[in-house]
Amino acid sequence: MLAIASTLLHSGSVSVEDEPAPVKHPVTRIGTIGELIREHREQAQVSLRQLSKLAGVSNPYLSQIERGLRKPSAEILQQIAKGLRISAEQFYVRAGILDDREPTGELAAAIRQDAELTNRQKDVLIEIYQSFRRENLTKQKEAPS
Numbered sequence: 001m002l003a004i005a006s007t008l009l010h011s012g013s014v015s016v017e018d019e020p021a022p023v024k025h026p027v028t029r030i031g032t033i034g035e036l037i038r039e040h041r042e043q044a045q046v047s048l049r050q051l052s053k054l055a056g057v058s059n060p061y062l063s064q065i066e067r068g069l070r071k072p073s074a075e076i077l078q079q080i081a082k083g084l085r086i087s088a089e090q091f092y093v094r095a096g097i098l099d100d101r102e103p104t105g106e107l108a109a110a111i112r113q114d115a116e117l118t119n120r121q122k123d124v125l126i127e128i129y130q131s132f133r134r135e136n137l138t139k140q141k142e143a144p145s
Contacts, residue, residue, distance in 0.1 A: 033077070033095045034066040040084050041066075055083030071095070087127060 041051050048066070052059040056079055064070040065080075072080070074088075074097050081088035092098040107129065111122050 032068045033072065033091060034068045036091065036094050037062075037080055037084075038066045040086060044084055046084070051080065051083050055079040057083075087131060089127065089130075090123070 041048070046054070048063055049059055051057075052062045055062070055076075057076060061070065062080070065072050065076075072095065074092065074095075077091040077095060077097075078088045081091055089098065108126055111117070111125050111129075114122065117125070
């Protein structure tokens with residue numbers, strides 16, 4: 001396909017001006033695990049090299065993950081999440097390791113309906129809520145009866 005496009009460009013049948021401009025997607029779009037890691041890294045204002053050191057992952061390997069050339073294991077995703085100081089759960093969901101679980105209940109529905117929050121903010125609030133619930137369940141199970 002690239003050969004055809006290249007041939008058409010060089011033959012004059014198609015010009016670069018005919019190509020549509022790249023579409024800018026909002027930050028909340030669904031993408032690859034590498035795109036999600038890059039998004040979090042950039043939001044944290046951490047360079048690729050800095051995250052590499054924080055996560056204990058080689059710089060070239062991390063770069064390949066971000067570019068979609070490598071698929072990281074659950075362990076590598078955990079290390080990257082720790083380096084970014086975030087939960088690894090959304091990385092696991094994006095990588096297909098975990099199923100995306102939408103919380104049920106009125107609170108999650110209310111958060112989803114709030115027009116003043118971005119989709120990213122809504123996701124983070126729900127993720128925090130879920131982590132508190134999991135933590136409390138763990139404490140309840142460990143508590144002596």
